[in-house]
Amino acid sequence: MSNQHEPVAEAFLEASKGAALWHRRAWCLGAAWLLAACTTPAIYTPQQGLWRGRLALNTEEERPRSYTASFELKGSQTQGELEVYNPLGNVLAKLIWSSQQAMVDTGSERLVSDSLDELVAHIFGTPIPVQALFAWLQGDAQQVAGWQLDLSRYSEGRISALREQPLPRTSLRVILQSPEDEG
Incomplete structure (x- = not known):
């Protein structure tokens, strides 16, 4: 009976890995966005002439x-x-x-x-x-x-x-x- 559930379990594990990867990517993107929001705006510095x-x-x-x-x-x-x-x-x-x-x-x-x-x-x-x-x-x-x-x-x-x-x-x-x- 365990053989019947192995493909389902493997699919679930693969889906979990994919979801975890997406969660990590989303977290990294969110962290990068937060860091960018915390930076001060560039101060304009003119070039002479x-x-x-x-x-x-x-x-x-x-x-x-x-x-x-x-x-x-x-x-x-x-x-x-x-x-x-x-x-x-x-x-x-x-x-x-x-x-x-x-x-x-x-x-x-x-x-x-x-x-x-x-x-x-x-x-x-x-x-x-x-x-x-x-x-x-x-x-x-x-x-x-x-x-x-x-x-x-x-x-x-x-x-x-x-x-x-x-x-x-x-x-x-x-x-x-x-x-x-x-x-």
């Missing part, structure tokens, strides 16, 4: 405009390069500047100007304080008339600024990519 990330620019006009893009910014206020990308990674605009002039190439047009601020306003459709933006990207709360800056989440790579005056009201949000996040 190089910033990558995403930006969102919203203007509250009669016909509100919203602009979201990825970007790569190299350099400083006096010399540098800004590339703006659409969600598919295609270059929407490339801006190059020196202390003498600035040039923007959108693929369909190329403009040259003595004013970097003028070309930035052309790209984004509204003025942005370029000199202050470089300070903000470094975590420096440089004040600009009409703008309210929020660097409370800078350690997470997040910058927010709101322009009340001159109209239209404009909000700028930047999420910086940490150098450790790069492949």
